[in-house]
Amino acid sequence: MLDTIKHLIDILATPWLSFTLTIVLCFVALRLRWVWTKWFLALVLLGVTAFLWIGFNDPYAGLILKKADNAPIVIMLYTFPLFLWIAMIQAVQNDKRMEEGGAPEEKSLSDQKTWVWPDLVYIEFIAVILCTVALVVWSLTVPAPLERPANPGNTPNPSKAPWYFLGLQEMLVYFDPWYAGVVLPCIIILGLCAIPYVDVNVKAQGYFSFKERRLAIGTFFFGFYVLWIFLIITGTILRGPGWNFFGPFEEWTPHKVVALNNVNLSEFVWIKLFYNKLYAATGIEWFGQGLPDVQSKLPWEDLGNFGRCLKREFPGLVALGFYYLVLPGLLAKTRCRKLYQQLGWARYSVVILLFLTMFTMPLKMYLRWIVNLKYFVATPWINF
Amino acid sequence: MSLYLRFKQWRDRAKENWNEGQVKRSIFRVGIPNTDRKRVLVVLGNVFLHLHPTKVRSSSVRLRFTWCAGGLSFFLFLVLTLTGVLLMFYYRPTVENAYTDMKDMANVVPFGIMREMHRWGAHAMVIMVMLHMFRVFMTGSYKPPREFNWVIGVILLVLTFLLSFTGYLLPWDQLAIWAITVGSNMAKATPVAGVAGPFSEFLRIGGVPLIHPGDDARFILIGAKELGGITLNRFYVLHCVGIPLAAATLMAMHFWRIRKDGGISGPL
Numbered sequence: 181m182l183d184t185i186k187h188l189i190d191i192l193a194t195p196w197l198s199f200t201l202t203i204v205l206c207f208v209a210l211r212l213r214w215v216w217t218k219w220f221l222a223l224v225l226l227g228v229t230a231f232l233w234i235g236f237n238d239p240y241a242g243l244i245l246k247k248a249d250n251a252p253i254v255i256m257l258y259t260f261p262l263f264l265w266i267a268m269i270q271a272v273q274n275d276k277r278m279e280e281g282g283a284p285e286e287k288s289l290s291d292q293k294t295w296v297w298p299d300l301v302y303i304e305f306i307a308v309i310l311c312t313v314a315l316v317v318w319s320l321t322v323p324a325p326l327e328r329p330a331n332p333g334n335t336p337n338p339s340k341a342p343w344y345f346l347g348l349q350e351m352l353v354y355f356d357p358w359y360a361g362v363v364l365p366c367i368i369i370l371g372l373c374a375i376p377y378v379d380v381n382v383k384a385q386g387y388f389s390f391k392e393r394r395l396a397i398g399t400f401f402f403g404f405y406v407l408w409i410f411l412i413i414t415g416t417i418l419r420g421p422g423w424n425f426f427g428p429f430e431e432w433t434p435h436k437v438v439a440l441n442n443v444n445l446s447e448f449v450w451i452k453l454f455y456n457k458l459y460a461a462t463g464i465e466w467f468g469q470g471l472p473d474v475q476s477k478l479p480w481e482d483l484g485n486f487g488r489c490l491k492r493e494f495p496g497l498v499a500l501g502f503y504y505l506v507l508p509g510l511l512a513k514t515r516c517r518k519l520y521q522q523l524g525w526a527r528y529s530v531v532i533l534l535f536l537t538m539f540t541m542p543l544k545m546y547l548r549w550i551v552n553l554k555y556f557v558a559t560p561w562i563n564f
Numbered sequence: 565m566s567l568y569l570r571f572k573q574w575r576d577r578a579k580e581n582w583n584e585g586q587v588k589r590s591i592f593r594v595g596i597p598n599t600d601r602k603r604v605l606v607v608l609g610n611v612f613l614h615l616h617p618t619k620v621r622s623s624s625v626r627l628r629f630t631w632c633a634g635g636l637s638f639f640l641f642l643v644l645t646l647t648g649v650l651l652m653f654y655y656r657p658t659v660e661n662a663y664t665d666m667k668d669m670a671n672v673v674p675f676g677i678m679r680e681m682h683r684w685g686a687h688a689m690v691i692m693v694m695l696h697m698f699r700v701f702m703t704g705s706y707k708p709p710r711e712f713n714w715v716i717g718v719i720l721l722v723l724t725f726l727l728s729f730t731g732y733l734l735p736w737d738q739l740a741i742w743a744i745t746v747g748s749n750m751a752k753a754t755p756v757a758g759v760a761g762p763f764s765e766f767l768r769i770g771g772v773p774l775i776h777p778g779d780d781a782r783f784i785l786i787g788a789k790e791l792g793g794i795t796l797n798r799f800y801v802l803h804c805v806g807i808p809l810a811a812a813t814l815m816a817m818h819f820w821r822i823r824k825d826g827g828i829s830g831p832l
Contacts, residue, residue: 249739252687263695266628267702283831289623290830296616297603300625307632308639315643315688319680323670327738329663332791339742342732344690344725349746358761361750372718375701376711385704386623386829393704400701478766562755562762 186234190427193418196549199542202410206401210390216269221262228257234429241428244417248325251318252343253416260409270388284387337421337434346415347408353423354544356563364537368403371534375400378527395519399535407541442554447471449495476560489559496557500564508532615819617827624828629703633696637724638815640689647682648804655734657800659793662736686728693724705829713821716814723811730803733796741791744799748791751782758782 192198209215232254235241244250274284294300341349351360384392418425420432450471459468472492479486490497512520512528520528547553555563582588597606604618623629654673655665669679697717700706706714733744752760756767757780764775777789787794822828 251684252691255687255691259691259695263631263698266631267699270628271702286623286629287831289626290621292622293619294622294625295600295603296607296618296620297597297613300616300620301613303625303627303632304635307627307636311636311639311688312643315681315685316677318684319677322680322684324680324683325739326666326670326735330659330736330738330741332741334738336738336742339746341746342729342743344728345747348750357750357753358755358758362754362758362761369718369722372721373715376706376708376714379707381704382707383832385707386831388703397702404698404701561765 182234186238186429189231190429193427195414195418195425196546198414198418199406199410199545202406203402203542206405207398210268210398210401213272216265216272221265224261224265225258228261231428232257238429240431241417243432244428248322249343250416251322253413256409256413260405264405267388268390271390274387274389275391278389278391284389286387290386338419338423340415340419343412343416346419347411350411350415350419351541354541354548358562359564364541367534367537371538374530374534378523378531380522380527399538403538407538442548442552444555444558445496445499445553446492446494446558448551448553450492474560479561493557493559496555496564499556503536504533507536615823617823620827621830623830630828631695631699633692633699637689637692637696638819640685640692641811641815643685644682644689645808647678647685650678651682652804657734657796659736659796662734662796666735666737682731686731690724690728693721697721703829707829710821710825710829713818713825716818716821720811720814720818723807723814727803727807727811730799730807733799734803736796744786744795745791748782748786751785752780754781 192201214220232245235245245254270285274286277284340346348360348365351364354360355364379396381393381396390397417428420426420430420436421434422436422438424436424438426432426436450469454467455470458464472488474489474492475482475485477485479489508529511532516528516532519531523531544553544556557564593609594602594605597603607613607616607618651669654669656662666679670676700714700717729744729747733740752758754761756763757775758764759775759777759780759782761781764780765773767774777783783789787798
């Protein structure tokens with residue numbers, strides 16, 4: 181029985197499945213009111229507890245979950261659903277009040293004022309005491325991790341970054357380091373900074389709400405819960421030696437062999453489509469030329485080589501050009517017409533570029549899982 | 565007169581002297597804040613309390629609204645400063661001493677949970693800052709006039725990560741150096757400025773590369789071609805002085821702006 185449950189969890193934890201489930205659950209839950217009740221919260225926290233209980237008693241999962249520096253992940257498994265619920269239940273209640281023509285709960289209280297001394301000062305005092313007690317108890321019971329002395333000659337497998345960067349390390353599976361490790365974090369920081377300047381819905385502030393801010397909250401959920409928290413948990417619990425995937429109850433064996441048969445977009449087009457299909461069907465010479473040969477030289481050293489590179493990578497370049505240059509315009513005319521009218525062209529451009537950049541992540545992840553896509557554009561100088 | 569009565573007399577006089585006397589009045593200007601006037605004065609007159617206004621919106625003092633997340637982030641920063649200073653008494657940031665000092669702190673130093681307090685407090689602070697950001701987003705509290713304070717908050721989030729990241733190296737154990745190796749290897753891939761990054765090979769004069777392992781982005785971060793004593797020293801200084809100063813400055817701005825932008829947000 182227990183083994184069946186463990187096996188089931190291992191299967192559910194498969195990256196493509198758990199990622200899809202997280203997205204679906206996140207967005208279905210946002211729309212369902214009955215999710216935001218005490219019973220459902222109790223069920224979720226009970227589920228987490230059950231998972232941890234099974235995990236702590238499992239020889240393999242126990243190794244990961246009991247590791248001292250993974251304590252934040254265990255805490256996150258509780259706190260993030262809990263605070264998500266605390267935020268959403270108030271949002272749902274406020275939405276209901278406003279549907280019935282009332283004002284949010286905070287509104288009735290915000291006209292009144294409370295003395296800082298004693299009311300706020302005592303809340304702060306109690307919070308600080310509780311926080312200190314929790315920290316001291318945590319410190320007394322769990323010793324801080326100290327492994328063997330640093331040895332540059334002995335690389336642990338897997339080598340993991342601190343837990344809050346594991347989402348980015350997980351992206352390294354799908355993108356080159358220049359994008360996942362440098363450009364993407366910069367865009368994330370800039371994107372976060374841009375939020376208050378592109379959100380033109382200035383009215384819904386100072387209270388929890390969802391209905392008035394569907395797009396904003398939906399986007400933030402996707403970025404915060406799916407692409408950050410979920411990937412951190414994946415990187416901590418589900419990634420073992422060689423950064424290969426292991427279910428929580430699987431043994432971390434360094435001998436797991438995963439076939440690397442990832443294929444570039446250019447190979448799909450030039451070989452699988454042009455050569456195998458079109459050349460065989462039509463016999464036109466041009467389709468039969470295969471992948472253009474590209475050397476690793478600087479572009480201006482050999483212009484012919486550079487031209488061949490552009491020719492080889494034209495499918496990816498066209499796709500990227502379409503994605504970043506044509507798609508925003510198309511969306512402004514069709515699905516996002518209202519958004520475009522609300523935001524104006526400047527804000528809309530920023531929003532849509534950030535949005536599309538965010539979506540390069542799930543896009544690449546799914547293309548990797550479905551067709552083993554390696555790069556959209558692969559040149560000797562830069563890969564994407 | 566019995567001895568007891570004389571003691572009682574003396575005690576009452578001492579109490580009176582203390583209550584009416586110069587010493588108490590010089591420290592506690594206001595006395596017990598049992599009237600509205602005194603409640604105002606006690607908040608205004610105390611350097612720590614004056615971060616607050618004298619009155620706040622009733623909607624925003626409730627725990628279910630703020631979760632105390634921002635306040636506890638700040639409190640954890642203070643805990644980390646205090647425990648960090650205590651750790652600095654024992655810790656020497658050199659390759660020879662760092663690891664053994666860690667062992668000493670656990671086994672030799674009395675009341676040896678300061679490192680635990682510091683490490684778990686740091687993790688708690690990262691989680692708390694993330695929760696604070698989530699709360700501020702969910703209540704729409706970044707909207708005008710609080711836009712710029714959100715931006716300061718994002719920078720503070722990044723600084724919190726950097727504080728934690730630089731501190732991660734200091735124990736100089738396997739966990740430390742390999743986590744920092746993974747992290748700092750990313751810098752190698754910086755476009756143009758990193759030796760393994762795209763386009764850095766374009767920067768060369770007469771065949772001599774301008775970007776090489778001795779001057780690229782990773783070198784600037786870790787101070788050497790490989791992780792070593794220089795890196796440890798560099799991260800130590802950043803961790804104990806550089807980033808805390810920057811964070812404290814931005815926190816001061818953050819708190820000041822909360823007051824100037826109308827306090828904790830409430831419905832318009």
